[in-house]
Amino acid sequence: MKTIDFNKIRSFLLGSRTSYGLVFTVVLYLLLFAIGFVYLYPLLFMFVTSMKSPADLLNPMVQWIPTGFYAGNYEKAFRVLAYPTTLTSSILVSVVPSLITAAVCSLVGYGLARYRFFGKRLIFVLILATFIIPAQNTVIPQMLTYKDLGLLGNIFALILPAIFGQGYRSAIFILIFYQTFLSLPKVLEEAARLDGASDLKIFVQIALPAA
Secondary structure, three states, rough: OOOOOOHHHHHHHHHHOOEEEEHHHHHHHHHHHHHHHHHHHHHHHHHHHHHHHHHHHOOOOOOOOOOOOHHHHHHHHHHHOOOHHHHHHHHHHHHHHHHHHHHHHHHHHHHHHHHOOOOOOHHHHHHHHHHHHHHHOOOHHHHHHHHOOOOOOOOHHHHHHOOOOOOOOOHHHHHHHHHHHHHHOOHHHHHHOOOHHHHHHHHHHHHHHHO
16 A cells, blocks of 8 residues: 655645745745736736727726727827937936946045045045935035026036036945945956056956956
């Protein structure tokens, strides 16, 4: 008579030290499905609604499956929003300040990690202050300054702070670069310096790719 191995059944259902059991896997996937549904449901609803015609929107019988694909909503949105111009402006406003912020923050982080100079601790304090002080306390003075300089509604209102290391979340990016460059072995830089590499070349070709 064949005996039932309850240990194998228990290991299959509840898992062991090296593998997850069936119960844990099912619960995990159900939880992930529930979380994913919460995030995907609004997007799916908007996507289906965007394909409905005005008649489908007024018809209570039409819920998830439209009677036909209606492209008028996309045509009107493309025309009203001036999509090509809007897309170009969005890319310009997001990409240019981001690239400048990354370049400036990496330079500042490298300088703080590799060089000793007067006022280094003060700079650290100021960087931490910009990170700790709530944005609500500085947004009004910033807006007034931009207004006086005529930068409201101008991309330079984002570029100028990024150039001076005061872009969006620049403080935390500087600290991340600082910690990364601090953990980089100095032997690599010393070897490059013996080969005649300048500080800028060491930063661009050694430190920055390793960050």
